[in-house]
Amino acid sequence: MHWTAQHKHSPQPMEPRDPQWQEKVRGSFARQKVMTLIGAELVDVRPGRCEIHLPFRADLTQQNEYFHAGIVATVVVSAGGYAGFSLMPAGSDVLTVEYKLNLLAPGEGERLIAIGEVVKSGRNLVITRGEVYTVKNGRSIHCATMQQTLMTMHGKPQVQEHKS
Amino acid sequence: MHWTAQHKHSPQPMEPRDPQWQEKVRGSFARQKVMTLIGAELVDVRPGRCEIHLPFRADLTQQNEYFHAGIVATVVVSAGGYAGFSLMPAGSDVLTVEYKLNLLAPGEGERLIAIGEVVKSGRNLVITRGEVYTVKNGRSIHCATMQQTLMTMHGKPQVQEHKS
Amino acid sequence: MHWTAQHKHSPQPMEPRDPQWQEKVRGSFARQKVMTLIGAELVDVRPGRCEIHLPFRADLTQQNEYFHAGIVATVVVSAGGYAGFSLMPAGSDVLTVEYKLNLLAPGEGERLIAIGEVVKSGRNLVITRGEVYTVKNGRSIHCATMQQTLMTMHGKPQVQEHKS
Amino acid sequence: MHWTAQHKHSPQPMEPRDPQWQEKVRGSFARQKVMTLIGAELVDVRPGRCEIHLPFRADLTQQNEYFHAGIVATVVVSAGGYAGFSLMPAGSDVLTVEYKLNLLAPGEGERLIAIGEVVKSGRNLVITRGEVYTVKNGRSIHCATMQQTLMTMHGKPQVQEHKS
Numbered sequence: 206m207h208w209t210a211q212h213k214h215s216p217q218p219m220e221p222r223d224p225q226w227q228e229k230v231r232g233s234f235a236r237q238k239v240m241t242l243i244g245a246e247l248v249d250v251r252p253g254r255c256e257i258h259l260p261f262r263a264d265l266t267q268q269n270e271y272f273h274a275g276i277v278a279t280v281v282v283s284a285g286g287y288a289g290f291s292l293m294p295a296g297s298d299v300l301t302v303e304y305k306l307n308l309l310a311p312g313e314g315e316r317l318i319a320i321g322e323v324v325k326s327g328r329n330l331v332i333t334r335g336e337v338y339t340v341k342n343g344r345s346i347h348c349a350t351m352q353q354t355l356m357t358m359h360g361k362p363q364v365q366e367h368k369s
Numbered sequence: 370m371h372w373t374a375q376h377k378h379s380p381q382p383m384e385p386r387d388p389q390w391q392e393k394v395r396g397s398f399a400r401q402k403v404m405t406l407i408g409a410e411l412v413d414v415r416p417g418r419c420e421i422h423l424p425f426r427a428d429l430t431q432q433n434e435y436f437h438a439g440i441v442a443t444v445v446v447s448a449g450g451y452a453g454f455s456l457m458p459a460g461s462d463v464l465t466v467e468y469k470l471n472l473l474a475p476g477e478g479e480r481l482i483a484i485g486e487v488v489k490s491g492r493n494l495v496i497t498r499g500e501v502y503t504v505k506n507g508r509s510i511h512c513a514t515m516q517q518t519l520m521t522m523h524g525k526p527q528v529q530e531h532k533s
Numbered sequence: 534m535h536w537t538a539q540h541k542h543s544p545q546p547m548e549p550r551d552p553q554w555q556e557k558v559r560g561s562f563a564r565q566k567v568m569t570l571i572g573a574e575l576v577d578v579r580p581g582r583c584e585i586h587l588p589f590r591a592d593l594t595q596q597n598e599y600f601h602a603g604i605v606a607t608v609v610v611s612a613g614g615y616a617g618f619s620l621m622p623a624g625s626d627v628l629t630v631e632y633k634l635n636l637l638a639p640g641e642g643e644r645l646i647a648i649g650e651v652v653k654s655g656r657n658l659v660i661t662r663g664e665v666y667t668v669k670n671g672r673s674i675h676c677a678t679m680q681q682t683l684m685t686m687h688g689k690p691q692v693q694e695h696k697s
Numbered sequence: 698m699h700w701t702a703q704h705k706h707s708p709q710p711m712e713p714r715d716p717q718w719q720e721k722v723r724g725s726f727a728r729q730k731v732m733t734l735i736g737a738e739l740v741d742v743r744p745g746r747c748e749i750h751l752p753f754r755a756d757l758t759q760q761n762e763y764f765h766a767g768i769v770a771t772v773v774v775s776a777g778g779y780a781g782f783s784l785m786p787a788g789s790d791v792l793t794v795e796y797k798l799n800l801l802a803p804g805e806g807e808r809l810i811a812i813g814e815v816v817k818s819g820r821n822l823v824i825t826r827g828e829v830y831t832v833k834n835g836r837s838i839h840c841a842t843m844q845q846t847l848m849t850m851h852g853k854p855q856v857q858e859h860k861s
Contacts, residue, residue: 327637347542350653352635352678352680356821467631516842520657567765592734604771607766634796
């Protein structure tokens with residue numbers, strides 16, 4: 206076999222191991238009270254992918270009236286975490302071990318769009334990538350890029366909210 | 370000179386280049402509306418060091434009722450940013466280029482304490498380190514550690530609030 | 534405009550600002566003596582993209598006879614750096630500010646393939662992403678993923694090797 | 698309890714869990730063939746701390762005749778990895794999950810000194826910090842700073858070299 210320029214790699218498809226993956230992710234998001242505080246919306250979740258939107262509000266800004274870097278982090282860390290959680294087996298919880306975020310453009314616009322996607326799903330560790338876009342006058346601008354390490358906490362299911 | 374075990378390095382003292390460094394940092398923090406939203410307090414600022422506290426509130430939590438990782442990031446990114454900003458010359462602004470955060474323990478407790486410190490202050494780039502502790506039953510637990518890159522935006526002073 | 538699930542973002546094409554971009558990158562690579570030491574090959578360079586290969590050698594390994602993580606870093610940091618350098622204006626040099634590397638699989642195989650690509654090319658800062666694959670029995674395995682920050686050193690051209 | 702300025706945190710002492718920690722680390726380092734290739738020396742190892750030195754050689758350089766960033770990474774990633782390995786239980790191996798490296802000054806000098814230290818030693822994950830100094834004309838310059846995540850591979854001891 207001869208290896209030359211322009212190597213192409215075909216990633217494997219993402220298979221959920223928990224048939225309840227969608228309810229599990231949506232239920233967990235609904236229990237994150239900080240998402241209600243800032244007004245974030247879980248717009249889409251698929252196996253190994255999650256998209257969260259955040260409409261602009263003046264009380265989410267830093268000194269220049271842009272989205273604060275910590276708020277950008279809050280939505281993209283969650284998008285990456287839920288992308289990974291969607292692939293984890295039933296009866297397990299997700300832990301964020303660490304992440305690294307590059308800010309590419311000011312968080313200026315009417316809306317943040319955060320997309321998390323799984324890069325590698327191992328038995329214990331799950332690596333994700335996150336992208337954040339701002340929408341300004343209907344145009345999308347690449348605002349931040351993230352690389353994140355998650356850990357599967359086997360045998361530690363998330364506490365559910367029980368009503369009644 | 371002979372180099373053996375246990376190398377010791379003496380860092381240089383941090384000298385502010387703007388006589389108004391303290392007012393500048395405190396004024397900028399006061400203009401970050403997200404700090405008011407979450408209830409963060411600028412407890413201490415020195416040349417090259419900044420400490421921000423955040424009392425627990427249920428609306429700052431993730432699904433297990435701990436401080437959300439994004440909120441941990443919000444306070445420590447700001448502590449690191451202001452540690453760097455305190456050393457920048459007059460008439461310049463601070464930009465967070467990127468950071469990396471390791472979460473060491475759950476964000477569980479009555480209070481977060483975020484401390485940012487400058488590691489290297491160059492003409493354009495400033496590197497900081499941040500530590501976050503939670504206080505639980507009066508005991509301090511190391512919760513997160515951060516490494517951050519800032520950029521000095523020369524000739525772009527922060528907009529001041531003018532009260533006339 | 535309505536923002537719903539599955540946001541798509543169209544990145545801008547990469548335009549070199551130095552007509553000599555290819556000679557510049559190839560000349561610089563040839564002057565990196567460590568590339569000769571380890572046997573790395575610059576296989577492909579395009580505006581905003583660079584691919585470096587490294588055949589296996591026993592003296593590049595860690596304790597389990599896999600490629601050492603530092604060697605994986607050496608090739609991917611260079612691939613990212615040259616991806617960025619290819620877009621920089623004439624008369625400037627490239628500086629690696631920082632990078633973060635996740636190791637996804639053991640560096641086990643006959644060859645490492647490192648690909649660097651520019652994510653965002655700003656006036657001073659250039660952000661890249663790098664992927665490393667190992668080739669084992671003719672199959673490609675995703676081995677590492679990197680996120681990197683470069684700085685353009687304006688007015689500081691790389692020193693050329695002058696013969697005679 | 699009242700929390701005011703200048704929070705101080707007392708880290709816990711590092712206790713090795715394997716009585717053979719020193720032989721284990723020194724044996725593993727000796728089996729890393731890349732250390733022989735570049736000429737690195739394991740100068741000091743203690744529970745939770747490791748120091749590796751690397752004398753300058755022209756074949757370890759990038760285009761400006763400084764130590765290549767990948768070589769800086771090679772020594773500091775190993776220093777951090779062995780700092781963590783020294784605390785791991787008998788019968789386990791160390792895996793580098795990821796790390797982030799900031800380059801603070803050019804790798805210019807007669808020698809690199811890399812020091813790895815454990816920040817947090819958990820059951821599975823171990824977080825370390827690494828510092829690299831160059832020694833130039835007998836003066837030590839802070840060259841790079843690293844943050845690293847390791848994983849303990851329980852029940853997977855490193856393969857020993859058997860002689861006879």
